[in-house]
Amino acid sequence: MPQAADCTPTKPSPDENAFQVNNTSDAYYNSPYYTMHKNQNQVQPIPQPRMGALPYLELSNFIPQGLLDSTNAAGRISFHAVGDTGAAKVSPRQTAATAIAQEAAVADAMVQDVQTGGDNGPSFFFHLGDVVYNFGEAQYYYDQFYEPYREYDRPIFAIPGNHDGMAYGSSSSAPQVPTLAAFLANFCSAAPGPSPDARSVMTQPAVYFTLDAPYVSIIGLYSNVLDTGGGIISSQGGHFPLVDDQLTFLTEELQRLKPERRVGKRAILIAVHHPPLSVDAKTGGSGGLMQDIDSCCNKAGLWPDSDALWPRPPLSALHTHC
Numbered sequence: 001m002p003q004a005a006d007c008t009p010t011k012p013s014p015d016e017n018a019f020q021v022n023n024t025s026d027a028y029y030n031s032p033y034y035t036m037h038k039n040q041n042q043v044q045p046i047p048q049p050r051m052g053a054l055p056y057l058e059l060s061n062f063i064p065q066g067l068l069d070s071t072n073a074a075g076r077i078s079f080h081a082v083g084d085t086g087a088a089k090v091s092p093r094q095t096a097a098t099a100i101a102q103e104a105a106v107a108d109a110m111v112q113d114v115q116t117g118g119d120n121g122p123s124f125f126f127h128l129g130d131v132v133y134n135f136g137e138a139q140y141y142y143d144q145f146y147e148p149y150r151e152y153d154r155p156i157f158a159i160p161g162n163h164d165g166m167a168y169g170s171s172s173s174a175p176q177v178p179t180l181a182a183f184l185a186n187f188c189s190a191a192p193g194p195s196p197d198a199r200s201v202m203t204q205p206a207v208y209f210t211l212d213a214p215y216v217s218i219i220g221l222y223s224n225v226l227d228t229g230g231g232i233i234s235s236q237g238g239h240f241p242l243v244d245d246q247l248t249f250l251t252e253e254l255q256r257l258k259p260e261r262r263v264g265k266r267a268i269l270i271a272v273h274h275p276p277l278s279v280d281a282k283t284g285g286s287g288g289l290m291q292d293i294d295s296c297c298n299k300a301g302l303w304p305d306s307d308a309l310w311p312r313p314p315l316s317a318l319h320t321h322c
């Protein structure tokens with residue numbers, strides 16, 4: 001990855017002011033599959049992890065040695081954690097140009113953070129989901145992800161949000177494209193290499209995974225596609241047709257990281273798109289999700305982050321949802 005030659009801030013190149021393709025998702029919202037399934041609390045299957053891949057990534061394999069050395073010397077790390085970045089034309093009153101400008105304002109500020117911070121600035125961006133609105137369409141990745149972050153010179157990891165996994169289709173019984181197909185292509189590739197659109201694809205082992213960075217590990221979970229009704233990471237005792245792999249994954253990752261947390265070597269954060277607990281009137285919390293996370297933490301005997309408060313501190317989690 002190229003590094004900025006110095007810490008002199010440079011203004012990102014001009015943002016696009018029109019989508020390359022129509023980003024409205026109209027055909028998807030009106031499709032038989034979506035209209036049949038949207039109000040039935042129907043979750044989508046969770047793609048299996050890549051065969052043979054470890055469940056965690058090491059940040060040191062993705063950043064320049066100079067940045068790693070500076071981070072270790074400083075004894076601290078900073079990073080971006082942002083979700084719901086996808087831009088789309090969201091109402092008749094909002095033009096595409098407005099949607100693009102709003103996303104670009106945030107993305108450009110993040111680029112400035114990296115450029116001005118240099119080796120003491122943010123080391124990575126952990127995306128909290130809803131990369132592309134409204135159905136995670138592959139053909140919208142350029143407009144909503146690659147173009148806005150074209151000058152973000154740090155690795156970008158991501159967990160999917162509900163919009164990234166939503167499905168549509170011309171029949172009512174099967175989606176036209178498997179859920180998360182574009183997310184898998186862009187973030188869970190078996191090998192690095194150019195995406196169809198711009199920066200290299202990411203090589204996460206699954207849509208749920210852990211990022212091990214100096215001083216912090218982020219355990220990312222995938223909370224499925226429900227818009228209202230909250231996030232779901234398991235079958236919740238058989239209520240949903242899902243395997244319980246993420247419960248095993250979360251418990252085992254907490255156990256793996258426990259020794260280094262116990263000696264104060266790293267903090268542990270859980271990242272999940274839907275809020276486990278929320279008083280927001282629009283989306284609300286996710287009681288089942290919170291119980292699942294609590295159950296895994298109880299089994300592992302470790303709570304994110306400060307297990308000094310064990311056995312029952314408030315949950316520390318990164319989340320976002322729209």
Ligand SMILES: [Fe+2]
Pocket residue numbers: 130161162163273320321322
């Ligand atoms: Fe969302």
